[in-house]
Amino acid sequence: MSNEQVNMPQFPEPIWKAAIDIPKFPKLIEDIEVDIAIVGGGITGITTAYLLAKEGYKIALIEAGELLNGTTAHTTAKITAQHGLIYDELINTVGKEQAKLYYEANCEAIDFMRNTIRELDIDCDLTDEDAYIYTDSDEYLSKLKLEEKAYEELGIDGDLVNQLPIDFQVKAALKMKNQAQFHPLKYLKPLVEYIQQANGLIFENTTATDVDYQDLPLVITSEGLKVKSKYVCACTHFPFYDGLGFYPTRMYAERSYLIAIKPEKIVSEGMYINAEQPTRSVRYMNHNGESILLVGGENHKTGQGIPTILHYEALEEFAHQSFGIKEYLYRWSAQDLTTLDKIPYIGQITNNHQNVLVATGFRKWGMTNSTVAALLLKDLIIGNTNRFEEVFSPSRFNGNPSVKEFLSTNLDVAKHLIEGKLEYPLRDVRDLQNDEGSVVNVNGKRAGAYRDEEGKLFVVDTTCTHLGCEIEWNSGDRTWDCPCHGSRFSIVGDVIEGPAESPLEKINLVE
Numbered sequence: 001m002s003n004e005q006v007n008m009p010q011f012p013e014p015i016w017k018a019a020i021d022i023p024k025f026p027k028l029i030e031d032i033e034v035d036i037a038i039v040g041g042g043i044t045g046i047t048t049a050y051l052l053a054k055e056g057y058k059i060a061l062i063e064a065g066e067l068l069n070g071t072t073a074h075t076t077a078k079i080t081a082q083h084g085l086i087y088d089e090l091i092n093t094v095g096k097e098q099a100k101l102y103y104e105a106n107c108e109a110i111d112f113m114r115n116t117i118r119e120l121d122i123d124c125d126l127t128d129e130d131a132y133i134y135t136d137s138d139e140y141l142s143k144l145k146l147e148e149k150a151y152e153e154l155g156i157d158g159d160l161v162n163q164l165p166i167d168f169q170v171k172a173a174l175k176m177k178n179q180a181q182f183h184p185l186k187y188l189k190p191l192v193e194y195i196q197q198a199n200g201l202i203f204e205n206t207t208a209t210d211v212d213y214q215d216l217p218l219v220i221t222s223e224g225l226k227v228k229s230k231y232v233c234a235c236t237h238f239p240f241y242d243g244l245g246f247y248p249t250r251m252y253a254e255r256s257y258l259i260a261i262k263p264e265k266i267v268s269e270g271m272y273i274n275a276e277q278p279t280r281s282v283r284y285m286n287h288n289g290e291s292i293l294l295v296g297g298e299n300h301k302t303g304q305g306i307p308t309i310l311h312y313e314a315l316e317e318f319a320h321q322s323f324g325i326k327e328y329l330y331r332w333s334a335q336d337l338t339t340l341d342k343i344p345y346i347g348q349i350t351n352n353h354q355n356v357l358v359a360t361g362f363r364k365w366g367m368t369n370s371t372v373a374a375l376l377l378k379d380l381i382i383g384n385t386n387r388f389e390e391v392f393s394p395s396r397f398n399g400n401p402s403v404k405e406f407l408s409t410n411l412d413v414a415k416h417l418i419e420g421k422l423e424y425p426l427r428d429v430r431d432l433q434n435d436e437g438s439v440v441n442v443n444g445k446r447a448g449a450y451r452d453e454e455g456k457l458f459v460v461d462t463t464c465t466h467l468g469c470e471i472e473w474n475s476g477d478r479t480w481d482c483p484c485h486g487s488r489f490s491i492v493g494d495v496i497e498g499p500a501e502s503p504l505e506k507i508n509l510v511e
């Protein structure tokens with residue numbers, strides 16, 4: 001990432017938050033004992049807490065910031081088992097049986113979400129839609145044909161078509177029928193209310209930092225408080241407690257961008273994603289009585305890549321060319337994790353820590369995968385058999401894809417670790433404009449500086465507190481992002497996203 005980049009104006013909060021008021025919850029202020037401690041207040045943690053509260057367990061849901069403020073509030077919210085071009089690849093890497101289980105688990109998750117919406121009578125703008133992967137290139141046409149063959153092999157209801165139901169030209173598209181889309185926060189708010197009514201305890205602004213694993217696990221918070229429970233569920237992207245599972249070596253973080261526009265051409269059916277890179281993902285939604293479009297893509301590893309503004313500009317250009325833009329409403333970005341074989345890690349964190357469960361690695365398909373996780377975690381805790389346990393087990397090892405991906409993931413980390421240390425920044429803090437951030441040279445050493453809109457300077461040590469890689473400036477979100485495992489820090493160095501747990505060191509610089 002370039003060190004010199006122009007900052008972009010801030011936009012309002014992501015569109016999902018604009019329409020809904022999520023209740024606020026207190027901080028944990030004393031040690032407590034419950035049946036199950038669930039850490040992470042996104043769709044994964046909330047759905048898991050909901051299911052376990054429904055089973056009569058006393059639960060505590062612990063969130064570092066506010067509920068529903070992480071990736072779940074920044075999603076596109078397509079509910080689908082069409083996770084890009086995946087099934088042909090999975091047949092080749094993990095085999096037909098496992099690929100089929102992955103598909104079926106996601107279909108069951110969609111059914112569960114539909115049933116829950118019906119059962120609790122949730123008004124969350126759910127619409128049934130066909131999902132399409134499209135291409136305009138010959139190279140990807142052959143890949144779509146292989147994916148179509150995989151659909152046939154796995155019994156997936158889909159067709160290769162040469163036209164989309166909207167005014168948008170493509171060479172071909174692979175359609176998966178009867179998928180859905182919704183408003184994720186409208187769906188989750190009633191689940192939070194259910195947890196409250198079932199006497200579940202919910203704590204915000206409470207960061208879990210460790211598990212003291214004795215007979216039973218004790219969650220320790222950053223303020224030294226303890227939550228005693230029979231099971232702990234880590235629904236925090238990188239698990240806040242690793243238990244020597246070495247999760248940072250087995251997953252990588254990718255950021256993705258979204259813009260919301262009022263289009264010239266109205267789209268009122270279907271959900272779309274292209275087959276090639278850079279990704280272009282499109283869905284319509286109703287916003288203040290008008291049909292608008294969410295256009296996403298431009299994913300890249302966190303802390304790496306071109307200045308943020310160029311990603312938004314690329315999406316804007318695509319939206320302009322494809323649909324016309326009447327009004328540019330919102331833009332935001334978020335990140336999610338990908339595992340070595342692209343299948344989430346759901347289950348016991350390691351074989352030695354049977355009572356600490358993890359759910360992560362949803363590869364930007366976490367609306368259904370988080371629900372797969374919640375259903376599976378519930379069964380593991382209750383002791384029910386679940387036929388998807390093996391395919392998602394974090395302890396699986398599918399030699400073929402994993403070894404290659406393990407090496408490339410960790411070589412990439414090593415490269416960034418070394419490159420960052422060798423870089424000698426030339427910029428001086430005096431060169432910074434107001435509302436600009438950059439890596440700078442402070443007394444011959446690399447440092448990160450941001451000058452706010454009033455000219456106040458904030459300087460931090462750029463050494464990531466996770467494993468020591470050098471962080472980079474993200475001009476879109478005004479954060480410091482780590483290229484190794486995707487930790488993110490605020491301008492004053494506080495942790496926004498892990499795996500890092502400690503803040504960056506502050507540097508007091510008198511100008």
Ligand SMILES: Cc1cc2nc3c(=O)[nH]c(=O)nc-3n(C[C@H](O)[C@H](O)[C@H](O)COP(=O)(O)OP(=O)(O)OC[C@H]3O[C@@H](n4cnc5c(N)ncnc54)[C@H](O)[C@@H]3O)c2cc1C
Nearest residue numbers: 040042043044064070071072075076077078208365366367
């Ligand atoms: C741009 C984008 C578009 C996407 N579009 C789609 C889509 O169309 N369909 C789809 O299926 N999926 C999509 N996804 C993926 C999906 O949004 C995510 O997989 C899903 O929201 C992840 O939910 P989560 O609950 O696991 O994480 P989050 O919502 O991020 O929740 C995790 C929570 O854990 C908290 N936390 C972290 N560490 C700690 C700690 N130590 N102590 C306490 N709390 C902690 C965080 O503060 C956070 O609130 C998209 C993702 C992105 C980035």
Ligand code: FES
Nearest residue numbers: 464466467482485
């Ligand atoms: S996130 Fe691992 S070194 Fe920064």
